[in-house]
Amino acid sequence: MIDPVATHNILAAAVAGALVILFGALYALLFALARLKQRPAFMLWAYLSYMFLVGAVAVLSVTLNMHGFWQLVAAVMVVGYFIAPRLIWRLCAGTHGPEISSELGAIRN
Numbered sequence: 001m002i003d004p005v006a007t008h009n010i011l012a013a014a015v016a017g018a019l020v021i022l023f024g025a026l027y028a029l030l031f032a033l034a035r036l037k038q039r040p041a042f043m044l045w046a047y048l049s050y051m052f053l054v055g056a057v058a059v060l061s062v063t064l065n066m067h068g069f070w071q072l073v074a075a076v077m078v079v080g081y082f083i084a085p086r087l088i089w090r091l092c093a094g095t096h097g098p099e100i101s102s103e104l105g106a107i108r109n
Helices: 007-037 040-063 069-108
Strands: none
Touching: 007 040, 007 069, 040 069
């Protein structure tokens, strides 16, 4: 039997869902900036935004009464948000690596 969601939890779930998207995008952006600019501070901020993303998923899971399979879906989503920017970075670096290196060298000189 599915537990109904309380009406006061609907707003919290909507805000948590929006925060999942916001912090996921922020994590990806800061991760890319950390790699592109080679600044560890950006990576610390990226991990902080990822921690907020995990918190937003936890709130979303609780407010929507997720159990069993749906908790697994939420966990897979959290792992996907962590891995996707890394895989996309590898794809971009593998595809455009020499171009980016020569452009950055030209900018620094």
